[in-house]
Amino acid sequence: MGKFIKWGLPALALVVLAAGWWLGLAWAPPDREMGDVQRIMYVHVPLQWVAMVAMAINFGVAISYLMKASWKLDAAAEASAEIGLVLGTAGMITGAIWGRPTWGVYWSWDPRLTSQAIMLVTYTGYLVLRRFVEDPEKRATWSSVVAIIGAINLPIVWFSVRWWRSLHQVQSTPKTVDPEMTLALRVSAFGMLFLTLWFLVLRYRQALAERQAEVALPDALPSDLAAAGGANSSGVA
């Protein structure tokens, strides 16, 4: 399992992603109206999808943490929020790059764009909170509460294009677009998903190690050598 995550998962992700992007850039037909500009979809849409996946994981582990406290869940929450924020920001930037030639502007106050911007600021606040609370247990509980409250916005982002028909187009279905486009998009999305999972595992391990170092610290103080044996306990009391 360890070997697969270290070498197999990134290799699989890069191969699938390369295949998806080759299909999208070279094989799928150009859009009837937008032409080649539309091909950024194979980057933009997967980025937004996996950002949503990461945020949904964050929501899930936040609820789980409140039900059963564990450092693993807290580390997973930190990893998923951070990666979701990075991917969502990248998705927003690619969207802006596409918006300029298509809509004539980089940014419009369309409901989808606005709700996504709110979501990104919300998770920035979440990560700032994590930096500003020193006590690891309080940090884990409070940030879980903030994550749950913030996640109320996620379905609004997702359904915003249906609820308020505005500039941003509605999610396309395989029935409405060329099957070659669907295939390229799906392969790219799976590539992006594998890459995200790899990022998540790496960041999760890092966060967990940080947490364990943090909670082990009081026991490891020189004045308390007797307790040093149990220094790397990781459970929440």
Added chain:
Amino acid sequence: MSTSRPRPIGLLTATLALLRKDLLIEWRTRARLNAIIFFALATLLMFSFALGPDTKLLEKNAGGYFWLAILFASVLALGESFRVESENACMDGIRLAPADARAIFLSKALGNTLLLTALGVLLVPVMVALYGVRIVTSVVDLGLILLLGSLALSAPGTVYAAISSNARARDVLLPLLLFPLVIPALLSAAKATTLVLQGDPMRQFDSWAGLLGGFNLIYWGVGFLLFPRIIED
């Protein structure tokens, strides 16, 4: 185990007792109310200075400025509402009482709502005078929006104030957490207020008020459920 264990106090009784205590402290010092009134007045004035003496523009955007002034003042009010408890470890005393911890949320959030509503009532005549607006539809509608908007700022605001009052850099943290969250409430309150001030030919008022009501239901519910986890040790 002694047989004379204290009987748990009901949620409503505890809420009202705590609310009464907070209001009494507020009334005896009047520090918080004075501070937020002058802060909000200054904010309303600043908008007219920043935009120049263009009465048409001020009148057109009055609803938005009104709610921004309340939002900025609410950060002061919310932050202060838990500072009272941080002195002499008052929070620990309240937690030790055999009462539901959710009563703390309800009392604080209701106290903040009352404070913000009072602020809004005081700001309306100032807005009428400074921005040259008229209340076109009904005063009842304006009152309803004021109440719903204050409720909407108070519920998530109280949860976040409880968190940020114990964190480092709490003055930065509260607005950073609260502002993105209350954007839907701010938007619908400002739109509805603008409709009250400029007439509502398309009958949009009810849908904005409904959105505000839905926002309140969600965040009062979530705050009520999650608040005990924040203050536990």
